[in-house]
Amino acid sequence: MPDFLDLHGSTNKVVRALAEAGMRRHGLHLGQNLLLAELWRQDGRTPGEIAAAVNVTTPTVVKMATRMTAAGLLTRRRDERDNRLVRLWLTDAGRALQGPVEAERRSLEQQLTADLSGAEREQLMQALAKVHRTATDLLGGPVEPTGH
Amino acid sequence: MPDFLDLHGSTNKVVRALAEAGMRRHGLHLGQNLLLAELWRQDGRTPGEIAAAVNVTTPTVVKMATRMTAAGLLTRRRDERDNRLVRLWLTDAGRALQGPVEAERRSLEQQLTADLSGAEREQLMQALAKVHRTATDLLGGPVEPTGH
DNA sequence: CTGAAATCGATAGTCGGCTAATGACTTGTC
DNA sequence: GACAAGTCATTAGCCGACTATCGATTTCAG
Numbered sequence: 001m002p003d004f005l006d007l008h009g010s011t012n013k014v015v016r017a018l019a020e021a022g023m024r025r026h027g028l029h030l031g032q033n034l035l036l037a038e039l040w041r042q043d044g045r046t047p048g049e050i051a052a053a054v055n056v057t058t059p060t061v062v063k064m065a066t067r068m069t070a071a072g073l074l075t076r077r078r079d080e081r082d083n084r085l086v087r088l089w090l091t092d093a094g095r096a097l098q099g100p101v102e103a104e105r106r107s108l109e110q111q112l113t114a115d116l117s118g119a120e121r122e123q124l125m126q127a128l129a130k131v132h133r134t135a136t137d138l139l140g141g142p143v144e145p146t147g148h
Numbered sequence: 149m150p151d152f153l154d155l156h157g158s159t160n161k162v163v164r165a166l167a168e169a170g171m172r173r174h175g176l177h178l179g180q181n182l183l184l185a186e187l188w189r190q191d192g193r194t195p196g197e198i199a200a201a202v203n204v205t206t207p208t209v210v211k212m213a214t215r216m217t218a219a220g221l222l223t224r225r226r227d228e229r230d231n232r233l234v235r236l237w238l239t240d241a242g243r244a245l246q247g248p249v250e251a252e253r254r255s256l257e258q259q260l261t262a263d264l265s266g267a268e269r270e271q272l273m274q275a276l277a278k279v280h281r282t283a284t285d286l287l288g289g290p291v292e293p294t295g296h
Numbered sequence: 297c298t299g300a301a302a303t304c305g306a307t308a309g310t311c312g313g314c315t316a317a318t319g320a321c322t323t324g325t326c
Numbered sequence: 327g328a329c330a331a332g333t334c335a336t337t338a339g340c341c342g343a344c345t346a347t348c349g350a351t352t353t354c355a356g
């Protein structure tokens with residue numbers, strides 16, 4: 001009888017493995033699709049912007065971008081006006097993945113929740129959202145007792 | 149409007165961070181408590197046994213055991229009868245953590261699900277179990293088309 | 297206009313996870 | 327009994343994520 005922590009963790013693990021397998025079919029690693037998704041939404045963003053958008057630290061994006069640049073999905077270019085900034089631009093290869101990867105993602109989503117009724121799915125999402133919020137509050141709260 | 153994949157992933161992330169913080173209060177990293185839990189249940193098990201029990205690969209356990217040995221929580225000793233085997237033994241420090249860590253874990257569990265009614269919690273667990281099962285089937289199925 | 301402060305990317309190092317390849321030791325078979 | 331096959335742990339190397347630090351650049355105050 002696993003408790004919630006174990007169940008959620010192990011579920012995440014297997015879901016993650018499934019997503020990883022799906023992305024690998026397109027030559028991607030898990031996580032890289034999130035970075036790409038941000039560039040599909042708007043090309044030429046900075047590592048910091050992307051990091052904030054996908055809720056990850058900047059070094060994570062930098063490392064990922066380095067690998068993806070080597071893989072020919074991205075190019076790095078410094079901003080003309082502000083030389084501290086680096087902007088990431090999609091290559092044709094990176095752009096070409098949008099359709100297939102988004103389809104793959106939808107397929108995964110659908111397969112995963114295939115065994116759930118509409119109501120079950122809805123309740124699951126709401127409960128997860130509640131837990132998410134609770135955990136976020138617990139994390140942020142104790143960190144800054146004095147607030148500002 | 150995040151889909152299930154995003155919601156589950158981000159929930160996992162924040163839950164994980166919370167658990168990490170809780171474990172760090174006892175000088176542990178997340179994951180190490182699982183290894184310890186196996187030894188608390190029965191001391192002197194092998195890396196392979198533990199890996200199977202916590203659903204992780206053997207190298208993961210080996211690395212973790214190396215760090216935990218350096219941290220003074222474990223000792224490594226080769227099996228007398230079968231010299232291929234290595235057995236992990238708790239030190240006093242490792243044994244002493246059982247009470248506090250288990251309490252911390254229960255506390256986390258309770259805090260996380262505090263906003264859920266009993267019914268909600270039950271439904272959440274069942275839905276997660278369904279997804280877990282579905283994902284596991286999807287992972288294992290396509291791998292071995294011919295079965296044996 | 298100059299120097300301090302803020303911003304931003306890159307690097308180093310840690311942890312958990314994985315796969316693939318090594319190496320040591322048992323076991324099983326002929 | 328010897329040699330092949332199987333079983334284990336270990337190592338190496340990759341990926342995602344984090345913190346801490348460094349370096350370069352811009353901005354802002356004086």
